Amino acid sequence: MTDNKVLDVTADVKWIGVLDKDIVTFDVVMETQYGTTYNSYFINAEKKAVVETTKLRFWETYERKIRQVCNPAEIEYIILDHTEPDHSGNLANLLRLAPEATVVGSGNALRYLKDMFGSDFKSMQVKDGDTLSLGNKTLRFFNAPNLHWPDSIYTYLEEDKVLFTCDSFGAHYCSEAMFDDLVGNYDDAFNYYFDVILKPFSKFMLKAIEKIRPLEISAICTGHGPILRSNWKRFVDMSEKRALEAIENPVKNRVFIAYVSAYHNTGDLAGHIAEGIRESGDLEVEVMDIEKASLGSIDEQLAKSSGILLGSPTINQNILLQIYQVFALINPIRDRGKLAAAFGSYGWSGEGASLIESNFSNLKLKLFDENLFIRFSPDASEEEKARTFGLKFGKAMAENLKCNSNV
Numbered sequence: 001m002t003d004n005k006v007l008d009v010t011a012d013v014k015w016i017g018v019l020d021k022d023i024v025t026f027d028v029v030m031e032t033q034y035g036t037t038y039n040s041y042f043i044n045a046e047k048k049a050v051v052e053t054t055k056l057r058f059w060e061t062y063e064r065k066i067r068q069v070c071n072p073a074e075i076e077y078i079i080l081d082h083t084e085p086d087h088s089g090n091l092a093n094l095l096r097l098a099p100e101a102t103v104v105g106s107g108n109a110l111r112y113l114k115d116m117f118g119s120d121f122k123s124m125q126v127k128d129g130d131t132l133s134l135g136n137k138t139l140r141f142f143n144a145p146n147l148h149w150p151d152s153i154y155t156y157l158e159e160d161k162v163l164f165t166c167d168s169f170g171a172h173y174c175s176e177a178m179f180d181d182l183v184g185n186y187d188d189a190f191n192y193y194f195d196v197i198l199k200p201f202s203k204f205m206l207k208a209i210e211k212i213r214p215l216e217i218s219a220i221c222t223g224h225g226p227i228l229r230s231n232w233k234r235f236v237d238m239s240e241k242r243a244l245e246a247i248e249n250p251v252k253n254r255v256f257i258a259y260v261s262a263y264h265n266t267g268d269l270a271g272h273i274a275e276g277i278r279e280s281g282d283l284e285v286e287v288m289d290i291e292k293a294s295l296g297s298i299d300e301q302l303a304k305s306s307g308i309l310l311g312s313p314t315i316n317q318n319i320l321l322q323i324y325q326v327f328a329l330i331n332p333i334r335d336r337g338k339l340a341a342a343f344g345s346y347g348w349s350g351e352g353a354s355l356i357e358s359n360f361s362n363l364k365l366k367l368f369d370e371n372l373f374i375r376f377s378p379d380a381s382e383e384e385k386a387r388t389f390g391l392k393f394g395k396a397m398a399e400n401l402k403c404n405s406n407v
């Protein structure tokens with residue numbers, strides 16, 4: 001069915017975004033079981049404006065919607081609250097139809113756009129508190145950096161009391177109903193989005209929320225998922241609570257043991273290491289065979305653990321692909337300083353140890369002084385060694401937590 005839907009947020013603010021029902025992974029690693037939307041908005045003022053664009057491959061649908069609400073050549077301003085390509089992807093296309101439009105964004109946003117699109121365009125840099133007159137309406141801009149790129153700002157349409165926040169307060173959730181009071185409960189999608197995208201930037205989230213609290217708000221227009229018009233306060237409160245929890249009560253006592261194992265030798269070690277860690281004190285331990293685990297479930301464990309153990313056999317002088325996927329998911333902004341150790345089984349050359357450890361160091365994790373690698377199948381004494389290794393790792397966790405406020 002052709003998607004021609006345009007929705008009224010207020011009489012003069014229209015949703016002209018697109019639905020992406022079929023997406024299953026976002027930014028390569030994030031699971032999107034409910035699909036997503038790329039929200040763009042049209043402001044029908046004396047000087048017409050568009051806020052955010054959409055992902056490039058949705059141009060046809062997006063163009064149809066723009067043409068429904070205006071003659072694109074009349075668009076005078078294109079505001080980008082954040083320039084990630086899922087929001088800026090159709091800027092060049094839109095500028096072809098609206099060549100006189102001025103692109104509005106933070107200094108970083110304008111620099112990123114020039115690097116992305118190469119060509120020159122009319123632009124206006126805005127700073128915290130700046131206003132822009134659209135004739136009969138006024139836009140006010142707020143710095144909201146690192147949510148989740150350095151370029152992010154919020155835009156407030158004073159007369160309509162509409163706040164545009166792009167990724168903040170968004171969710172990967174696709175519903176044609178598009179409004180928070182019509183889509184049903186989507187808290188799990190909202191919380192997952194917050195945890196993966198925004199939680200590493202919790203202190204910036206809290207600063208941004210402080211800035212918007214005094215505003216009178218009729219709707220928050222997000223960049224993904226439902227528009228918040230009835231329950232916006234609830235979603236802002238949920239974000240604030242999660243950000244506060246992340247800062248004040250980071251999960252301190254949790255160890256994630258991820259491994260792959262062709263003949264279960266490394267798997268056997270994982271079990272004995274876990275026993276030792278549990279003996280060492282009040283620590284939660286999650287042991288996961290990651291051969292077929294989803295990237296989302298691995299990422300969730302990485303996020304909530306302050307100790308990380310990775311186990312791999314050495315195969316053809318290398319470690320296995322799934323272990324490299326874990327490295328790709330480790331986020332130094334979020335995981336820096338977490339205690340990490342390598343373990344596994346090998347037959348002769350045993351490159352696994354150095355490969356895992358060098359990746360841990362490059363990703364700014366704190367290497368535990370020991371690793372545990374054994375030849376082929378662990379015997380009883382090696383199983384005992386694995387328990388003792390786990391016990392020592394568990395004790396070192398407490399020390400690491402004391403001297404590293406990040407974890």
Ligand SMILES: Cc1cc2nc3c(=O)[nH]c(=O)nc-3n(C[C@H](O)[C@H](O)[C@H](O)COP(=O)(O)O)c2cc1C
Pocket residue numbers: 260261262263264265266267312313314315316317318345346347348349350351375376377
């Ligand atoms: C295809 C294959 C290639 C291997 N290559 C190496 C190697 O390059 N270096 C080494 O030390 N061991 C190598 N091994 C031995 C394994 O590391 C060893 O069998 C180990 O116990 C497997 O552990 P797992 O049961 O956890 O999979 C290889 C094993 C297989 C099956």
